[in-house]
Amino acid sequence: MKILVPCKRVPNPELKLKIASGAVELADTTWQVNPFDEYAVETALRLTEKSKGGERSGEVVVISIGPKETSTQLRQLLAMGADRGILIAGDDAALDADLVARTLKAVVEAEKPDLVILGKQAVDGDDNQVGQLLAGYLGWPQATFLSAIALAADGKSATVSREVDTGVEERRVRLPAVATVDLRIIGKKSVHNLALSSPDVEWEDTQRLASLKGIMAAKKKELKEITVESLAIAGGILVKTLRHENPPGRKAGIKVASVEELVSKLHVEAKVI
């Protein structure tokens, strides 16, 4: 089982976002792996091992498109347990979801994975497009917003649970396929590779951290840097970002002293009860 996991570096979502003159200012931010992509890496690792940290079978390749510094985030993912990394030099400002998807398509065609797993969306652009676009360009089946995945013992299909508006939808997909994951995918019983582990295998209820041993091992793992030009992607971006602005703030409210005052305000002033 070879699994490709495209990952994006994003500005720390817990820091206050600075916007000036129509642009987001990121000079002072810290960078991290998009949380949903980290869940995708965790999913891929679980699919290639018998139990947590146990015997492994298969390969997990992490890939990112970004500036040179993105190697820091890729090394972290190698320290988590991914086997090898690919960094495609690129500038976020010159990319859109479509160009990212077409770049990834070229990599998929060269690497020929059985499965591509991505986070459902990056927490900066919030597009929620790349996985679906990639599946469309490849002509592969897609399984989006997954909260669970079980690979069949023959490695040819997967049964998945998708988080949809009305509940949880179960589907079967043929491999190779593109999957995108939602946060429940890191639950205890959410990931199974029936060729490797028993159906009742349990994981920790979170994504794994890099161990010291993992960090040492990651230094020796392959991290290949390639240029976008070497992939010969035709055409540019299809969506231009014009400007950013702060959303309108809410008018400051009031603090009420008691439950009685609250109910009176809601009834008399706001007229909502």
Add this chain to the structure above:
Amino acid sequence: MSATLVLLETTSSNLRSASLPAVTAARALAGHHGGPVIGVVIGGNVAAAAADAARFVDKVLCYDNPTLSAALAETWAPLLASAIKETGATALVASATSTGKDILPRTAALLRAGMASDIVAVLGAKSFRRPTYAGNALTDVEVTTAVVVCTARQTEFAPAAPAASPGTIDSKAAGTVDTLGSEFVALHATKSARPDLAEAKVVVSGGRGMKEAANFKILEELTDLLGGALGASRAACDAGMVPNDLQVGQTGKVVAPELYFAVGLSGAIQHLAGMKSSKVIVAINKDAEAPIFQVADYGLVATWESSLPTLIAEIKKVKAAQ
């Protein structure tokens, strides 16, 4: 003068109300593209639903075939792409439901068209406003391709009203349907007597401060008293207190009810992104410094244990007097 297509999701016999905001967004876009608004209904045995949908648009293209019953992107996206080509339409819209978010990007790839996700405003024929960075920025984008694709955030576009006269229905052949080996197995629907989170007029959400699942009982009591829907913060979902589909926030559902209660909930950025368009926000939290108070219209610094029983009793009094 080219058409705007809108994907209309249906139940077995009706248009899903979740698609009505998309019709409003499509009307706004059609104002710039100059042509009619054409609804696309896809499914198995959807003739009745197509007739219902036709009340809201100028025309309906109906792809009715048993092999299309499940909303698979693998089969629906090629039909949407061919509908665009056949009608010469220059815009495609859907509501940002889980179906819209799944299928429209794949359609955009098949058309090699630029797509804007989760738009909150139509600025021009090809330009849109959309939230980014978990709602901490509003970003204006411009699609540069001849065909534009977008999903519309349901809470930001009013549900469309029926048109003066219903549109015509054009039945289309589905052609060869290739699922690429994808197969719908089952939908495990959330069973609830309460209104849908995204459509409820009142939402009561609990956070990490609720401590454990059993404590959500009192929130359910408040919810049912107000005829609302129950929600939760990501922290409460992650802790396993409530199912994940109750999650309100950038990574969960985006809601904009008339009245929103945040109880024992600190107000993380990603939660605020999912509820700050609510008309009236009430926060109850024992920590006076919690960020939720910065967006609340009415804040009460108190524990839920000490305040909720009285709150329920007081609301009952008001209701009894009405």
